[in-house]
Amino acid sequence: MTAALKLDFSEYHLSVIRVLDKADQVILGKRPQLKLSLCCLLAQGHLLIEDIPGVGKTTLVRLLAKSLGLQSTRIQFTNDLLPADILGTTVFDPERRAFHFHKGPIFGQMVIADELNRATPKTQSACLQAMEERRVTVDGVTYTLPEPFFVVATQNPLEQAGTYPLPESQLDRFLMRIEIGYPNEGAEKQLLKGEKRDRLIETMEPILNPEDIVKIQKVVDDIHCSDAIVDYIQRVLHHTRTQSAEQWGLSPRAGLALLKAAKAWAFIEGRSMVLPEDVQEVGVSVIAHRLNRGEGFRGGVANQKALEVFQSVQVD
Amino acid sequence: MKEWVDRLPGWKQGKVYIVPTPNGLIFLAGVAIVIVAGATYNNNLIFLLGFFLFAIFVIGMVETHNNLRDLQIEALPIPDQHAGEPISIPLKLVNGGYGLRQMIELVPHKREFRYGHPLQVDEVKGHQQTVCSLVCAPLPRGVYQVPALSLSTVYPLGLFRAWMMLRAEGEFYLYPSPSGNLPLRLVEHENESSRSEAAVGHQRGDEFREHRNYQTGESFHRVDWKIFARRRRLMVKEYEGTTDRSFSVRFQDVPVRDAEKILSQMSRWLDQAKERGAPFEMILPSKRVSFGQGPNHYKECQRELARFKGAA
Amino acid sequence: MRFDDRKQRLVYLLVGLNLLPHVMTVPSWVIGVSFFFLIWRVFHHLRSWPLPQVWFMRGLVVLGTVGIVLQYGTIMGQEAATALLVLMAAAKLFELRRVRDTIVVIFLCYLLLMAKLIDSQSMEMTLFLIFDVLLITAVLAIHHAPAEQGNLRYMLRRSLMLALQAIPLALVLFVFFPRFNISLWSQTRKNASQTGFSDRLRPGSVAQLAQSDQVAFRVSFPDRQISTVQELYWRGLILTVADGLDWDKGHFQKSQPVLERPMTGQEIVQEIFLEPSSEHYLFALEWPALVMFPGDPNLRLVRTSEGRVFESKMNLFSRQYFRAFSNLSPEATVWEEPDPEIYLKVGGMVSEKVATIAHQVKQGTTSSADVADRVLKYFVDNQFSYTLEPGAMSGLDEFLLVKRKGFCEHFAGAAATILRLAGVPSRVVVGFQGGTPSLLKDYFLVRYLDAHAWVEYWDTTKKSWNRLDPVAVIAPQRLALGGAQFRELVASLDEEGNPESGVIGEWIRGGMGEFGERLKLVWDQTESLWVNFLLRYDLSFQKDILKQFGLGEYGKWLLASGAVVISLLLVVVGFLLLRKTRERVDPVLVLYRKLCSRLKVAGLDRGPSEGPQAFWLRARESFPDRERELESVFAPLIASRYGLAHLTWKERRELKSRIKTLRLSRRGGKSRSPSAPAAPLRATGTN
Incomplete structure (x- = not known):
């Protein structure tokens, strides 16, 4: 590592910590979730938040967007939403007598996809395809999405009528899946007493800008990952493939995701190398939604299974 | 029912024993021929070959012995099952040592529990584990300890067989194997006015709910013959309202002297009751399990049957 | 044990390979039948040709055995046994029903190899032996290995590892195993085909022998x-x-x-x-x-x-x-007076002219030595010359009177005959003259190139036999240079006996010849070392070696018990060594494990899935007074295992001693519950 990079490293690390601290003051008692979300973004992955309404999913995303200086767009998914509503359409401009592409809400740096599972599979897959490829093709023309580009999808876990659960292959596109959970007692009281969260977010000053984030992502990518870690991750994958009878094992893509997320976590921890602990910290969020196949998705069970995986794989 | 846990005379758990295989003896005879030939022709190259082969034999012994070192087994949770079928016991083979362990054969230590070919585990890396499933011979109902296993290997050259005896902690239940075709006893509910005590019936006018598989012992009146004509399967019509009923599985309802047969009939009743999703109770001479529903309740009843020791 | 395709092909290959060396020595019909069996079996495998009936096969094997007995008159002789072994190994291929059969075939391959070693112990054979033993062992190992490791390269490496472990033990046995001489097999042989002298000398027979190097x-x-x-x-x-020119024993x-x-x-x-x-x-x-x-x-x-x-x-x-x-x-040497009935007799027709020559030679001589000198003088005076390619010659007359050109046996035969005719007892000696010094000058290499014939005559005054070599005067270079170099010299001369003019031609001949000769010498030197070792090591040599250790007098029993004790020792050492060296482990990991076991002794057990940093934190909590020492071992270990830091050998040793001297007592951590290990997934952030 060169000296310049090292300097960048500590500087960026400090600002990332500042983002965390600031966000922690707004959303109370949710530091682990904030940290995981941030980690996911730094690892250039998309995030799936799954929880009941009203625990602050959207607030969390908006807060992150604001403090990272990202321009955020929001798509509320409903079952009559069409792909064109997300991606954009080509319309005829009579004044200029030309067709003009009207960009949809997907063209944002941080896209909040609210209640993704309410949309029809067709719409879902349009959105997910854009996530995967980071570009959009409409009427034969390809448009590149802005850089950085994050999708944070939220999903309601309650089995409600009129939802279309995401298929397994689509779940795999999300680097991480987190739950927010109820606030603890103290935080809840403060929330009730305190200022309105929206106002706090409105008045917040961004700490980083998009260019910084792209650079940080590069730094994260350069974090050292030793053979010992590669072995460890491989053992985790192997374990899921061989040790349990009822579910399918993790795909190689899951292994890559685990590695990427662990690197980002190591960065947030201020380390230039990945430790097994980093893998374990991000592990549950990364693999839980990939483990459950075929039997429908149940968050709690999946988390427990993922946790068991990491508890039984040996660290050397 | 602890016959399985009997002391195994002479064998110390975890100790590795080793003997040459028949192939090993043939090999040794070959080595002897080579050495005698070397002496006869006073040929040092042949001597060298003979001694080298002998050394291979010795090293093979060491390697075979080491191939079993530091192995442990752990039992995984074993699902309850009915007696009368081969029992599959999931196990975890743990390598506590450094090196690779390869070609391990697992077999129950006692001959009467063996079933089919020995289970073969291709490899376990150092400080790793692997999950495998051992199949045991069918056994009568009861509660069993995981049987002591004998692990053996002939790796790498097949000249020696090393084996050791290991035991894993864990127990499993074998329910009585379901048999008998007496009808399941229906119990009147307080909110139901009048129901026949005999077979499960239904009242016309009840709202049709679903079809389910026909079970032996049920009345043919409820079979949906149209479906039978179409799909060649016996299906039974289930009506809304039947779920309000509950069943009673009682020891004294079976007019047989053989306790095992009674238990088998009861086991079948429990299966049927579970299938219908209605609450049921079970009454044994010594024990009563009151009304309940769901997999855990079913499990509790079946385990009582498995544990049952003779009529009082 | 699975019976799969690839494994079986390897067995065919192995049998084929081990039949090959026997092709020249075992009767051709046995080899023919064996290869026929092998090929049939291979085609059965590849093309599903039908296998012969069992009775048919057994009949063939019985017939073959009878044939071998008829050919050799016995079944116990080495050659007969070898032929039988070849036949059996091939026939066994038709009986591969169970894994056991295949294993037996593999074992037979070892014996086939052994049978070949009886007649050949050259370097080539030794190299083949090494390769073949490894291969056979590898195939044996493949038959007991998990299916996915069935590839030959992996198994060759594996059997190489086995061999490396076996070699020390084999050498110890070789040195200490008591040698004894027993004769179980009669050692007869009929169809040897090596080069050698015959009991008779014919014009041109030595010259022909001398073509071979x-x-x-x-x-x-x-x-x-x-x-x-x-x-x-x-x-x-x-x-x-x-x-005449023909001489018999x-x-x-x-x-x-x-x-x-x-x-x-x-x-x-x-x-x-x-x-x-x-x-x-x-x-x-x-x-x-x-x-x-x-x-x-x-x-x-x-x-x-x-x-x-x-x-x-x-x-x-x-x-x-x-x-x-x-x-x-x-x-x-004390010689007996030669019997004139034998040593003066000249068989066959002796022509007048030859008798005259003998007479001339004898004239005016006083001693048999004089006669011998006169014979040489006769050859010189009449301009006889030496040639490597004498061509056919009908008899003494043609050589002495017409051609006057010949190889050593012509001169020797003629000289001895003249001597006899002149009344001097004489005889022809066949053997070698000269030799090539080895590369290291520690031995002489005598090849058939050096084959030679000369004369011995009875010196009446000294009462002893003396050597007379006509070649000494006809072609002194032959004797000075030895057969090999003389041949080269001759090759480099043109028809007239002058050095060839073409520079390049000479360079090629001379250079290549020299280079080739040098290569031969290098090869021969290695082979000689090997032969030396193999042949010299026998009972007396073994005793000598033991005598040097002061163990001479106790004889074989000591040897035997020594062999047993040392083998057992090696086995024990093997047990100990093999326990840990099976897998290459990162040295840092070894240190880390040491540290873990050290902490375990102190009552702090690392959970199997606990990361190093979490464990470090827990150790710090348990031993607050040892914070600095813990840091001095944990930090470098983590940095070098997971980071870019590299520990030199010295640093590792330093770390090792630090781990060893780590003093841990539970004083500080007593209040904490030692039995509650931290959950491995607990947040361990340092910020």
Whole structure:
């Protein structure tokens, strides 16, 4: 590592910590979730938040967007939403007598996809395809999405009528899946007493800008990952493939995701190398939604299974 | 029912024993021929070959012995099952040592529990584990300890067989194997006015709910013959309202002297009751399990049957 | 154990490979039948050809066995047994029903290899032996390995590892295993095909033999340095019955040589490593006194015959090693007066002209030595010349009167006949002259190139036999250079005997020839070392070695028990060594494990899935007073295992000693519950 990079490293690390601290003051008692979300973004992955309404999913995303200086767009998914509503359409401009592409809400740096599972599979897959490829093709023309580009999808876990659960292959596109959970007692009281969260977010000053984030992502990518870690991750994958009878094992893509997320976590921890602990910290969020196949998705069970995986794989 | 846990005379758990295989003896005879030939022709190259082969034999012994070192087994949770079928016991083979362990054969230590070919585990890396499933011979109902296993290997050259005896902690239940075709006893509910005590019936006018598989012992009146004509399967019509009923599985309802047969009939009743999703109770001479529903309740009843020791 | 395709193909390959060396020595019909079996089996495998009926196969095998018995008259002889083994190994291929059968075939391959070693112990064979043993062991291992490891390269590596472990034990056994001589098999052989001398000398027979550059024997002189090859005459056999240029051996009583000890001490001692041959001659330097095999102090294996030549009583089909003692001059030996009935007799027709020559030679001489000189003079005066390609010659007349050109046997035969006609008892000696010094000058290489024939005549005054070599005056370079170099010299001359003019041609001939010769010498030097080791190591040598350790007197039993004890020791050492070296482990990981076990002793057990940093934190909580020491071991270990830091060997040693000296007591951490390990997934952030 060169000296310049090292300097960048500590500087960026400090600002990332500042983002965390600031966000922690707004959303109370949710530091682990904030940290995981941030980690996911730094690892250039998309995030799936799954929880009941009203625990602050959207607030969390908006807060992150604001403090990272990202321009955020929001798509509320409903079952009559069409792909064109997300991606954009080509319309005829009579004044200029030309067709003009009207960009949809997907063209944002941080896209909040609210209640993704309410949309029809067709719409879902349009959105997910854009996530995967980071570009959009409409009427034969390809448009590149802005850089950085994050999708944070939220999903309601309650089995409600009129939802279309995401298929397994689509779940795999999300680097991480987190739950927010109820606030603890103290935080809840403060929330009730305190200022309105929206106002706090409105008045917040961004700490980083998009260019910084792209650079940080590069730094994260350069974090050292030793053979010992590669072995460890491989053992985790192997374990899921061989040790349990009822579910399918993790795909190689899951292994890559685990590695990427662990690197980002190591960065947030201020380390230039990945430790097994980093893998374990991000592990549950990364693999839980990939483990459950075929039997429908149940968050709690999946988390427990993922946790068991990491508890039984040996660290050397 | 602890016959399985009997002391195994002479064998110390975890100790590795080793003997040459028949192939090993043939090999040794070959080595002897080579050495005698070397002496006869006073040929040092042949001597060298003979001694080298002998050394291979010795090293093979060491390697075979080491191939079993530091192995442990752990039992995984074993699902309850009915007696009368081969029992599959999931196990975890743990390598506590450094090196690779390869070609391990697992077999129950006692001959009467063996079933089919020995289970073969291709490899376990150092400080790793692997999950495998051992199949045991069918056994009568009861509660069993995981049987002591004998692990053996002939790796790498097949000249020696090393084996050791290991035991894993864990127990499993074998329910009585379901048999008998007496009808399941229906119990009147307080909110139901009048129901026949005999077979499960239904009242016309009840709202049709679903079809389910026909079970032996049920009345043919409820079979949906149209479906039978179409799909060649016996299906039974289930009506809304039947779920309000509950069943009673009682020891004294079976007019047989053989306790095992009674238990088998009861086991079948429990299966049927579970299938219908209605609450049921079970009454044994010594024990009563009151009304309940769901997999855990079913499990509790079946385990009582498995544990049952003779009529009082 | 699965019975799969690839494994079986390997077995066919193995059998084929091990049949190959036997192609030349086993009767061709046995080889033919064996390969027929092999090919049939392979086609059965590849093309599903039907297999023969069992009775048919058994019949064939019985027939084959009967054939072998008929051919050799026995089944116990080495060759018969080898032929039978070849047949059985191939026939067994039809019986691969169970894994056991395949294993037996693999074992038979070991025996096939062994059977080949009986007649051949050359370097090539040794190299083949090493390769083949590894291969057979690998195939054996493949049959017991998990299916996915069935590839040959992996298993070859594996069997190489096995071999490396086995070699020390094999060598110890080799050195200490008591040697004994037993004869279970009669050692007869009929169809040996090696080069060698016959009992007769015909014009051109030595010249033909001398075309071959095959090695006859290697000889070293333990006592003295010999620098020139001119006086190295290796006597092999004596021919006494003359018929023109044809000479025969004649019949003499053969007797056991007498051990003349103490000898004078002036003898030249030679150690001779004889290559396999079909003959019994034991070559020795001129005026041999005695020849003996090591381990045969009573000379039971040697016999001597008229003219002090020696023969072996055993056959020499395999390499042999013996010692010869020779006197420098013929006078040192007590010779019997030659029988004129034998040594003056000239058989067949002797022409007038030849008789005249003999008469001329004899005229005016006073002693037999004079006659001998006159014979040489006759050859010089009449411009006889030496040639490597004498061509066909009808008899004495043609050589002496027409061609006047010949190889050593022509000169020797003619000279001896003239001597006899002139009344001097004479005989022809066949053997070798010269030799090539080895690369390291520690031995001489004598090849059939050096084959030679010369004359011995009876010196009446000295009462001893003297050597007369006409080639010494006709072509002195032949004797000075030795056969090999002389040949090169001749090759580099043109028809007139001048050096060839073309520079390039000369360079190629000379250079390539020299280079080739040098290569041969390099190869021969290695082979000689190997042969030396293999042949010399016998009972007496073993005793010598043990004597050096002061163990000489206790004999075989000590040897045997020593072998057993040392083998057992090696086995124990093997057990200990093999326990941990099976897998290459990161040295840092080894240190980390040490640290973990150290902490475990102190009561802090690392959970299997606990990361190093979490464990460090927990250790710090348990031993708050040892914070700095813990940091000094944990930090570098983590940094080098997971980060870019690299620990040098020294640093690792330093760390190791730090771990060893880590003093941990539970003083500080007593209040904490030691039995509650932190959950491995607990947040361990450092911020």
